[in-house]
Amino acid sequence: MTPVQGLIRPDLVAKIGFGLVAAATFGGAIIAVFFRNIIHNVLGLALALFGVAGIFFYLGSPFLAFMELLIYVGAITITITFAIMLSKPIGGPLPERSFKKTLGAGSVCVLIFGLLSYIVMGTKWTPAAMRSSDWSVKAIGQMLLTKYDLVFELISLVLLVSILGAIVTARYGRGRVE
Amino acid sequence: MNSLTTYLLIAAMLFTIGLFGVLRRRSLIAMLISIELMLNAASINFLAFTKFVSPDPATGQIYVLLIMGVAAAEVAIALAIIISLYRWLRTIDIERADRLRG
Known part of the structure; x- marks a missing residue:
């Protein structure tokens, strides 16, 4: 076609x-x-x-x-x-936040966006000299189990601990109010 | 549309909107939503640098996956805290959670 x-x-x-x-x-x-x-x-x-x-x-x-x-x-x-x-x-x-606080939040945000865009525009980003072009899922899987093994194990541990912590935190205080 | 600067500016804008939400809203759930927006801005940055400057494409994608896992854990914890706080205070207005105020 x-x-x-x-x-x-x-x-x-x-x-x-x-x-x-x-x-x-x-x-x-x-x-x-x-x-x-x-x-x-x-x-x-x-x-x-x-x-x-x-x-x-x-x-x-x-x-x-x-x-x-x-x-x-x-x-x-x-x-x-x-x-x-x-x-x-x-x-x-x-209830809404007061106008003064909203104004403060807005000006902080505008300041941070200005700073970030100043940095982004002002820097000359040079690509790395040698660049691999392997975007396949296979490459991700191989890196995840060899070079970045620690990331893989760490995220498993973080998820396990967070599940346990969520259960404990959600149970705490049950039956105390009214 | 095909330059690093475009993606970085989009990410900066998204981050700023999320930051404004965190500073302005009073409901815990709305603050959680804004934090998700900020995390996504960081993911966009990682992937943009991976596409345009990094030597190895797999690295940035692995870190974006890491951010997603951390975000999932964070939402689970936040849900537990919100439920617990609601049991104590009958509200999720963070201004009311001031028991430690001196």
Whole structure:
């Protein structure tokens, strides 16, 4: 199957796709932070994470894009929804922070963004001299079990300890209130 | 769209939005959501450097996987803390959790 010449331009499609992905990321992030309703926040987070998965895809790693969908959108968003169901933040939104504090937070954020973008723009990033181009999942698996073995073991330990800690913390205080 | 600077600026913007959420919101769950946004900005940075400057593509991807694992553990702990705090205080407004105030 040959592409129709002049009708569909792959570079244009890629540009439009990238714009959509970036828009989903920022739109979702803004919904997640600025809206008052906590359910809308979670849905905004899911949209932003979809966008981040798209950015991973554009960065050349479909494996991580699917992992992002699986772990973040699939598991973490659902867990946060459970947290909302088990505590009751929906009955009336909390009072806003005072205008002075919001202004302070906003100016700190603008300052940090300015600093970060100044650093990003001002630095000349030079690629490494010898660059491997092996983006396969096989390479990740081999590195994970040989050179980065410690990371693999450490993340297993962190997950185990966090599961135990979560159980202990969630049980603590049961039956003491009322 | 195909330069390192674009991706780094996107990540910086996402990080800043998340930081603003952490500073401004009063609900623990909303702060948790903002922290997830900041972690994702860090992941984008890792993968962008992997694509454009790093010598080995596997390294950055492994670290992004590490961030995902840490984020999953963090959400589990945060859920436990939120439930525990809700049992004590009947609210998740962090301004009310001030028992250690002098």
